Amino acid sequence: MTTGTRRDYYEILGVERSAGVEEIKKAYRRMAVRYHPDKNPDNPDAEERFKEASEAYAVLSDPEKRARYDRFGHEGLGDVGFTGFDSESFVDFADILGDLFGFGDLFGGRRRTSHRAQRGSDLRFTMSLTLEEAARGVTKTIRVPRLEVCDECGGSGVAGGGSPETCPTCGGRGQVAYRRGFLTVAQTCPSCQGHGRVVRNPCRACRGRGRTEHEVSLEVKIPPGVDNSMRLRLSGEGESGVRGGPPGDLYVVVAVEAHELFTRDGADLHMTLPVSVFQAMLGTRLRVPTILGEEQEIEIPAGAQPGQVIRVRGKGMPVLESRGTGDLYVHLKVVIPERLSPEQRRLIEEAAAHGGEAVRDDEGLLHRIRRRLANDG
Ligand SMILES: [Zn+2]
Numbered sequence: 124m125t126t127g128t129r130r131d132y133y134e135i136l137g138v139e140r141s142a143g144v145e146e147i148k149k150a151y152r153r154m155a156v157r158y159h160p161d162k163n164p165d166n167p168d169a170e171e172r173f174k175e176a177s178e179a180y181a182v183l184s185d186p187e188k189r190a191r192y193d194r195f196g197h198e199g200l201g202d203v204g205f206t207g208f209d210s211e212s213f214v215d216f217a218d219i220l221g222d223l224f225g226f227g228d229l230f231g232g233r234r235r236t237s238h239r240a241q242r243g244s245d246l247r248f249t250m251s252l253t254l255e256e257a258a259r260g261v262t263k264t265i266r267v268p269r270l271e272v273c274d275e276c277g278g279s280g281v282a283g284g285g286s287p288e289t290c291p292t293c294g295g296r297g298q299v300a301y302r303r304g305f306l307t308v309a310q311t312c313p314s315c316q317g318h319g320r321v322v323r324n325p326c327r328a329c330r331g332r333g334r335t336e337h338e339v340s341l342e343v344k345i346p347p348g349v350d351n352s353m354r355l356r357l358s359g360e361g362e363s364g365v366r367g368g369p370p371g372d373l374y375v376v377v378a379v380e381a382h383e384l385f386t387r388d389g390a391d392l393h394m395t396l397p398v399s400v401f402q403a404m405l406g407t408r409l410r411v412p413t414i415l416g417e418e419q420e421i422e423i424p425a426g427a428q429p430g431q432v433i434r435v436r437g438k439g440m441p442v443l444e445s446r447g448t449g450d451l452y453v454h455l456k457v458v459i460p461e462r463l464s465p466e467q468r469r470l471i472e473e474a475a476a477h478g479g480e481a482v483r484d485d486e487g488l489l490h491r492i493r494r495r496l497a498n499d500g
């Protein structure tokens with residue numbers, strides 16, 4: 124079974140649902156400064172956070188998208204559990220932020236110049252696994268909708284497969300200059316949105332965008348020992364690039380379902396085993412299930428106590444990418460029978476009397492407690 128989960132956009136930016144436009148802008152700016160890839164080289168986590176924040180900002184800063192998101196959540200935005208965030212938008216944000224807050228330098232290296240190729244966006248897929256699947260490892264086929272290069276136009280976006288024309292407004296530079304007071308400010312060209320090229324006769328299949336949505340089946344091999352929130356990167360399996368850029372990556376995020384018998388603590392597993400009071404008193408050997416299916420015999424020592432833990436070495440979860448295995452901890456739950464037959468009752472009373480235990484409280488409560496304390500001391 125596979126499902127997609129997405130974080131709430133307000134949560135990502137750390138703002139209230141009632142937050143105003145300025146507050147959202149400020150929150151996004153804080154995140155962008157902190158997690159910008161240029162400031163966090165080779166930190167996939169920061170990159171992920173940056174993308175997440177940018178995506179949240181793209182939606183919450185657009186009144187129409189925000190209203191839809193408020194009413195319907197992620198579904199309202201027309202996708203099903205995928206982060207289809209176009210890396211192209213980074214640069215638009217950089218422009219917005221640079222202009223608004225005057226820190227264009229931070230984004231200097233990423234500013235778009237004309238019709239440069241863009242890497243496709245990364246996708247995220249949440250894969251639910253049973254604990255058994257996480258223990259054994261599993262190969263699953265997932266269906267991923269993603270944007271791929273349009274077959275009709277070969278990605279140019281032009282009907283018949285020609286090339287886009289140079290934008291007449293900006294002469295192909297992607298930016299236009301305008302005067303604000305005594306300053307000359309460069310702004311993204313409104314005619315071509317910074318691409319530097321315009322499509323006059325757009326391809327019908329992709330409506331000029333150069334990419335269309337396809338659903339692809341991918342085989343994903345999950346190694347034994349994975350745990351919640353672990354990510355597998357499938358290099359190049361994200362969305363196709365724009366204008367000949369490389370594809371993005373697909374991240375498969377693991378979500379391990381709760382198990383009816385075992386609870387997991389890292390590589391160790393814990394389970395509760397009910398034993399009868401007679402088994403606990405007399406001791407016995409019992410078979411317990413293990414996560415890999417085979418049963419394991421364990422020894423219950425005579426006089427075992429409620430809550431006593433029996434450790435079974437090497438019967439926990441495998442450790443990812445190693446030969447190690449965790450242990451299984453069996454927690455004994457001593458079950459007292461609710462009813463006794465008259466014969467059982469007679470025998471147990473007799474057994475108690477043999478041990479010097481008066482079952483009926485003929486002595487009186489205080490007296491008995493005093494005597495017990497005296498015996499113990
Ligand atoms: Zn096309």
Ligand SMILES: [Zn+2]
Pocket residue numbers: 290291292293294295296297298312313314315316317318319320
């Ligand atoms: Zn232009």
